[in-house]
Each structure stands twice: as structure tokens, then as C-alpha cells.
Amino acid sequence: MDPSEVEFLAEKELVKIIPNFSLDKVFLIGGDLGPFNPGLPIDVPVWLALNLKQRQKCRIIPPEWMDVEKLEEMRDLERKEDMFTPVPSPYYMELTKLLLNHASDNIPKADEIRTLVKDIWDTRIAKLRLSTDSFISQQEAYAKLDNLTLMEINTIRAFLLDTLNCMYKLRSNVQ
Amino acid sequence: MSDALSDDGSDFNQDGTQEDVMTPAELIAKLEEAWLNEKFSPELLENKSEVVECVMEQLTHMESNLQRVKKGDAKASIHRMEIDRIRYVLSSYLRSRLQKIEKYFPHVLEREKSRGEGEPSLLSPEEFAFAKEYYANTESYLKAVALKRMPSNLQTVDMLKAVPEPCLDSFVFLRVKERQENILVEPETEDQREYVVDLEEGSQHLMRYRTIAPLVSSGAVQLI
Numbered sequence: 001m002d003p004s005e006v007e008f009l010a011e012k013e014l015v016k017i018i019p020n021f022s023l024d025k026v027f028l029i030g031g032d033l034g035p036f037n038p039g040l041p042i043d044v045p046v047w048l049a050l051n052l053k054q055r056q057k058c059r060i061i062p063p064e065w066m067d068v069e070k071l072e073e074m075r076d077l078e079r080k081e082d083m084f085t086p087v088p089s090p091y092y093m094e095l096t097k098l099l100l101n102h103a104s105d106n107i108p109k110a111d112e113i114r115t116l117v118k119d120i121w122d123t124r125i126a127k128l129r130l131s132t133d134s135f136i137s138q139q140e141a142y143a144k145l146d147n148l149t150l151m152e153i154n155t156i157r158a159f160l161l162d163t164l165n166c167m168y169k170l171r172s173n174v175q
Numbered sequence: 176m177s178d179a180l181s182d183d184g185s186d187f188n189q190d191g192t193q194e195d196v197m198t199p200a201e202l203i204a205k206l207e208e209a210w211l212n213e214k215f216s217p218e219l220l221e222n223k224s225e226v227v228e229c230v231m232e233q234l235t236h237m238e239s240n241l242q243r244v245k246k247g248d249a250k251a252s253i254h255r256m257e258i259d260r261i262r263y264v265l266s267s268y269l270r271s272r273l274q275k276i277e278k279y280f281p282h283v284l285e286r287e288k289s290r291g292e293g294e295p296s297l298l299s300p301e302e303f304a305f306a307k308e309y310y311a312n313t314e315s316y317l318k319a320v321a322l323k324r325m326p327s328n329l330q331t332v333d334m335l336k337a338v339p340e341p342c343l344d345s346f347v348f349l350r351v352k353e354r355q356e357n358i359l360v361e362p363e364t365e366d367q368r369e370y371v372v373d374l375e376e377g378s379q380h381l382m383r384y385r386t387i388a389p390l391v392s393s394g395a396v397q398l399i
Contacts, residue, residue, distance in 0.1 A: 026250050028257050029199045029233050142360040143381040150399060153348055164346045
């Protein structure tokens with residue numbers, strides 16, 4: 001799966017915006033949105049929020065977890081634990097990138113948040129690399145990966161699945 | 176004054192052939208699930224033609240509404256973006272199916288031929304016609320290019336043996352939607368023993384496709 005396809009899935013998440021226009025209810029195939037009133041916050045999917053922001057029709061409100069103290073706590077917890085800790089959002093990496101690229105003026109301390117999320121990501125990817133290594137070398141047949149996000153799984157998907165399939169073929173031909 | 180775009184699609188549910196009435200939102204969710212499952216599964220999955228047809232209906236309905244509205248309407252652009260997104264998922268789904276049909280065409284046709292009466296079909300009528308044409312074209316190509324120059328007792332090719340089967344023992348990532356107990360995990364090497372695991376709802380796992388294949392078709396797990 002392409003990272004842009006993971007981003008496509010992440011864009012379905014809801015985010016709060018404050019529109020500066022008014023529009024009555026929109027009946028999308030995927031659900032109803034609105035009505036939009038200037039100055040009143042409303043939840044919309046990220047793909048719409050980004051489009052409206054680019055046309056300067058709204059302000060984006062950062063999600064609750066996108067806060068410096070909370071992210072610092074999560075980063076420290078992630079560094080302490082051996083296992084994967086629960087994530088702020090199943091799409092934290094994509095949302096951070098999208099919201100900080102398009103709406104950094106609406107998000108306080110954008111640079112610090114970027115650094116913190118990158119730290120969390122690096123720690124998790126390092127843990128993932130270690131556990132992948134032990135999975136392959138001990139020839140396990142099953143793994144539980146509860147707190148992993150789709151983006152993290154996607155980074156090792158191609159390599160891991162191909163390796164495991166090759167090893168299986170080699171093993172079954174020897175027997 | 177009726178707004179062409181304020182039609183909330185509720186007339187979709189009046190289609191008498193639908194046995195379980197789904198909201199459009201549920202329909203789109205089902206399409207996305209089918210898309211992900213098809214993308215990550217090593218074999219061709221059951222055909223979801225009702226979902227595909229209903230989604231096409233919704234899309235054409237919405238597009239004809241949009242045609243009637245004047246350009247530059249704020250709502251129209253929002254609807255158009257949504258249509259593009261749904262269209263992408265639908266074409267990606269159909270494309271992965273076609274890729275698998277081309278890759279495993281003799282086995283797909285064999286499975287379709289040997290399925291029981293009441294079982295759901297693997298291929299839609301168009302996909303079936305495509306698979307048969309592909310088979311016939313490949314056969315005639317091989318004959319014209321190489322086989323007719325071979326000695327006469329070597330001029331046939333058994334397609335089922337010539338084309339590799341999908342590898343059902345590939346590993347897949349999955350997320351559990353309904354709790355499952357006692358799923359057997361087979362050992363990789365000879366000194367390991369097989370053991371059972373319980374799959375909790377909402378958890379994610381990495382295991383062989385073969386053991387969980389029936390769970391994918393029943394919708395109890397989702398490939399990710």
C-alpha cells in the first residue's frame with residue numbers, strides 16, 4: 001500500500017473547523033454535514049477541512065492531542081516502555097503532517113509539535129525494527145500488534161511480508 | 176424551491192431488490208472494507224457486485240444532480256470532491272480484482288466452475304467474460320508463437336499447472352471485528368508446536384492467510 005493511500009484513509013478522520021461562510025446542510029453520500037455558520041465550530045472530515053482552509057474559508061482547530069505537554073508525556077512514556085504504548089490517534093503521523101503543512105498558523109507551537117511527533121515516531125519505528133528482527137530470526141508464526149498504526153505497519157509491510165513468504169517457500173521445499 | 180443537491184439519497188432504499196436496507200454511509204464503509212480486503216488478500220475474494228452496483232447508482236444519481244445545478248455553487252464542489260474519493264476507491268477495488276484475475280486466470284475459472292449451486296459467485300458476469308477471453312487469448316498466443324512448432328505430442332499446455340496458484344500461506348496483517356476463539360496457529364519449524372490463540376475484538380495481528388481466510392469472507396476480520 002502506498003503511503004498516500006494511508007493518507008487517503010486518514011483524511012476521513014473528523015476535525016473541528018470554524019467556517020467564515022454560511023451554508024445549509026450538505027447531504028453527502030457518506031453522511032450529512034452542516035449547517036455551516038460563520039464563527040460556530042463544526043466537525044468535518046480532514047479532506048474537506050484542508051480544501052476549505054486552502055480557499056481561506058475556515059480556521060482549523062487542532063485536535064485535543066496535538067498539544068505540547070500531552071505529546072511530551074507520550075514521548076516520555078514511549079521511551080520508557082518496551083512495548084508499544086497507545087497512540088493519540090490511529091492516524092497521528094498523517095494528521096500531524098497534513099495539519100501542520102496546511103494550517104500551521106492555526107496551531108500554536110507548530111514546530112515543537114512537529115519535533116515531538118517525529119520523536120514519538122522514531123522511537124516507535126526503532127521498536128518495530130527490533131521486534132521485526134526477532135520475529136524473523138525466531139521464525140514465529142504469529143504476532144499481536146495492537147497499538148501499531150497503519151502508517152507504521154505500512155513502512156515494513158512490503159519487506160516483512162515478502163521475507164516471510166520467501167522463508168516459508170524455502171522451508172517447505174526442503175521438507 | 177427545490178435544491179437539486181438537498182436530495183439526501185433516501186430514495187436509494189426504495190429499491191425492492193435490497194433485502195437488508197443499508198444507508199449510503201454504510202454502503203461506502205462496506206466498499207472500503209471490500210477494497211482493503213481485496214488489496215491485501217493473496218487470493219481473489221468473493222464478488223461484491225451488489226455493493227459495486229449500489230455505489231455506481233449513488234454516484235450516477237449524485238452526478239446527474241450536479242449537472243442540473245449552476246456552476247460555482249459551494250455545495251457542488253464539496254459533492255464533487257466526495258464523488259472523486261468514492262470513485263477512486265471503487266476503481267482501485269475493481270483494478271485489484273482484475274490484476275488477480277489476470278495473474279491466476281486458470282485457477283479462478285476452475286474455482287468458478289466447481290462452486291456449488293447456492294454459493295456466492297466469485298466473478299461478476301463481466302469479470303467472467305474477461306477471464307474467459309484472457310484464457311482463450313493466452314492459449315492462442317502460446318499456440319501461434321511457440322506450440323505449433325513443437326512436436327505434435329507436446330502441443331498442449333495444461334494451464335492449471337503452467338500458471339502458479341495463489342499462495343494462501345502468505346502472511347497478512349489483520350484487525351479483528353468480531354471476537355474469535357481458538358484460532359489454530361501452525362508451527363513454522365519442526366521443533367515448534369501448534370497452539371491456539373483467541374482474537375480479541377479491536378486487536379491487530381500478523382498471521383498466515385490460510386487460517387483466517389473463512390473469517391475474511393464472513394467479515395469477522397478486516398485485512399489492513
